[in-house]
Amino acid sequence: MTTNPAIRVEKLNVSYGDSHVVKDLSFSVAPGESYGIVGESGSGKSTVLRVLSGLNRDWSGTVAIEGQVQPKRRDKAFYRAVQMVFQDPYGSLHPKKTVDDTLAEPLAIHGIGDAEARIARAMSEVGLPASFRFRYPHQLSGGQRQRVAIARALVLEPTILLLDEPTSALDVSIQAEVLNLLQALRQERKLTYILVSHDLAVVAHMCQRLLVMQFGRGVEEMTAATLAARSPQTDYARQLLTASEGFRRVG
Template sequence: MSTSISIENLNVYFGEHHDLFQAVKNASLSVEQGASFGLVGESGSGKSTILKAITGLAPQWDGHMAIEGADLTHKRDRTFYKTVQMVFQDPYASLHPRHSVDQVLTETLHLHGFDDINNRINKLLLDVGLGPAFRFRYPHQLSGGQRQRVAIARALAPEPDILLLDEPTSALDVSVQAEILNLLSDLRSEHGLTYLMVSHDLAVVAHMCERVAVMQNGEIVEIIDVADMRAGKTTQDYTASLLHASANRVA
């Protein structure tokens, strides 16, 4: 099976000169096509920074990154964004408050050169469990879960191969989180998607992913299969402490 995401010896920096901070240190991982791979760790461990480096939102980096065999430079072109899309943590912040669902999806489809936009929008809304009745609503008329479904529809609009998921349920009510996670699992199966998912919640990652990289202070300290994680088979004390902290939820 081919590799969708390849990262080798990645370093990511913020600031400059005396204020330079290294957020990611010598990180390496690979994600096979169609797989779901998790990045876990405490807040500030660097996991979301890796997603930002991939998308170009963290431009100060060195090392090697490749998407479907194509090396990434410090610029991202339209081809990249047709292949890779990101779903952000906060559905309240990621949608323009004055743009209807129709405007959000129309703009994205136009940007990526699609026609037959009317039918595409209706299909996208059906795919994420909303349906055409939501098409002309505005964000303030939607619940948090519904907003995140719109954000997922927007990410699916360019027909990407890879979704980067940055804590996609952490801003939602617990009752809604499982619905969104199950939706993402279904979409991955239906569309043959590859996921790279950031979470601080090991239970979420255990539900969604096959392999997990554990991050601490900007470094990947361990890459572990979810089956081993569930069984408590870890080589690192830090991973063991994370597992112990969430022992009641990783099952």
């Protein structure tokens, strides 16, 4: 018996005016897999996440989530199953809402009871002390804010997390903590991830397979082992790897 992919994208196209930003893109992600999408700025990778999450409704092609083909406008049940963590922990939290308000809001929208237990569990899972519950974003560090954003995504108990450069706005010392937290959560909750990043080291650490995008197209799909062996097939993927290593090399 074959299992439906958790995410299936076929011939996805997205245009903004005259700009064709995603071109005939197809890929699938197995349940429980962590899948990376990498490429330079403007390659279309964040646009793909916006389509998957329902934020962008202007596209053509097929998007199926857990075997269900998705309409442009998603229903409430979709948002319980699929949540997104954004790049900027400073911009994604409301400055006048406490951590408690932020975590309670999605539960209220979806009419879910046992808010107390769910909020306590989500905070505990992301490593935030209970004493932080009534703090405001300005009272938290960047890493703590991103933990709140992850807790907000988890509080609805989704099966899929879409991660848009989730550590790029954080100090390098904090990045590893947040990535390790995300890895542990995926294993504990058996979550499916799509991680968008320009940083190949992050993707190699987090993902089992990855798709390299250039100018809106998927140019190569490879495993993390292929990336670790530095043996991509395409010139562009090799250039991306070399550039990434050059940027990260110290001493």
